[in-house]
Amino acid sequence: SQQGEEDPQALSIQEGENATMNCSYKTSINNLQWYRQNSGRGLVHLILIRSNEREKHSGRLRVTLDTSKKSSSLLITASRAADTASYFCATDNLSLTQGGSEKLVFGKGTKLTVNP
Amino acid sequence: DADVTQTPRNRITKTGKRIMLECSQTKGHDRMYWYRQDPGLGLRLIYYSFDVKDINKGEISDGYSVSRQAQAKFSLSLESAIPNQTALYFCATSDLSGTGGHYANTGELFFGEGSRLTVL
Numbered sequence: 001s002q003q004g005e006e007d008p009q010a011l012s013i014q015e016g017e018n019a020t021m022n023c024s025y026k027t028s029i030n031n032l033q034w035y036r037q038n039s040g041r042g043l044v045h046l047i048l049i050r051s052n053e054r055e056k057h058s059g060r061l062r063v064t065l066d067t068s069k070k071s072s073s074l075l076i077t078a079s080r081a082a083d084t085a086s087y088f089c090a091t092d093n094l095s096l097t098q099g100g101s102e103k104l105v106f107g108k109g110t111k112l113t114v115n116p
Numbered sequence: 117d118a119d120v121t122q123t124p125r126n127r128i129t130k131t132g133k134r135i136m137l138e139c140s141q142t143k144g145h146d147r148m149y150w151y152r153q154d155p156g157l158g159l160r161l162i163y164y165s166f167d168v169k170d171i172n173k174g175e176i177s178d179g180y181s182v183s184r185q186a187q188a189k190f191s192l193s194l195e196s197a198i199p200n201q202t203a204l205y206f207c208a209t210s211d212l213s214g215t216g217g218h219y220a221n222t223g224e225l226f227f228g229e230g231s232r233l234t235v236l
Contacts, residue, residue: 030221042120042206042227043159050221088158092222103174104149104210104222108158 006089006110014115019076021110023089024069030092032065034074037086037109046074046087079114086111119143122207122228130236135194137231139207147210147222148190150174150182152203153230159206165190197235205231 007022023032031050035043049056049065049072056063062075076083086109093103120141129135139148146167151159151174161174163182171182179201181193194201211223 033224035225040204040230042229043208043225044227045224048224090225103161103164103172104225105161105175106151106159108156 006087006107008110009108010111010113012113012115013079015079015081017079017114019079019083019112019114021074021087021112023072023074023107025072025089025091025107026070027091028094029067030094032063032072033090033092033104034061034063034072035088035090035106037088039085043088076112079112081114081116083114084112118229120207120209120226120228122205122231124231125229126232128234128236129197131198133197133235135197135233137192137205137207137233139190139192139228141188141190141207141209141226143209143211143226144187145209145211145226146187148184149208149210149225150180150190150192151206151208152176153206154203162192162205194233197233199235202233202235205233207231 005024013019029051031048033048034046036046037043047058047063049063060077065072088106088109090104090106123138149164150162152162153159160176162176162180163174165171165184168184183191207228208225210225
């Protein structure tokens with residue numbers, strides 16, 4: 001079953017507006033990552049936030065992590081038409097037997113459309 | 117040249133045929149993955165490998181097998197393809213995030229451009 005679940009499934013906004021996407025997960029994690037995918041292309045890494053971090057910034061991206069609620073959010077500020085893509089969260093699951101990484105599991109994604 | 121190269125990029129085959137998708141990387145990463153992407157289902161993990169001697173099943177390994185021929189090469193096989201294996205397949209590699217040796221946390225994944233497989 002999927003570990004991360006993004007919400008909403010689809011989001012349509014105007015250029016210049018902010019876009020917020022959420023991700024919920026079920027098990028303990030080492031870190032959580034966000035990826036972007038242009039239609040039919042490979043995924044590209046955006047940002048990684050460790051389990052002991054609460055917020056991280058990268059350019060127009062802001063990611064938060066709440067491990068008590070097992071949730072994360074990705075905020076894209078001042079969106080542009082070029083931000084149109086699908087966005088996925090991925091969790092690096094904690095291995096209960098080995099104590100490190102078990103595997104990286106992706107959610108179903110949020111499809112963002114930014115209208116010019 | 118791309119860091120993660122998948123071949124073929126597109127393949128149409130018939131039910132019952134054996135298919136191999138190949139992945140090679142120049143990143144020097146130990147960890148490699150095969151994912152499958154279907155519309156509305158996101159990416160699902162088929163198999164992953166933390167080093168040449170380590171192969172692990174993912175969520176949906178039934179009907180698939182893999183071979184880690186070298187650190188840089190990880191191939192996915194469909195022994196007898198069926199129509200519901202029609203999908204976009206991605207290979208990825210990852211670095212480590214922090215310490216911990218073999219079981220260190222997973223860092224950023226680097227994806228190939230995908231192999232679109234159609235089984236008729």
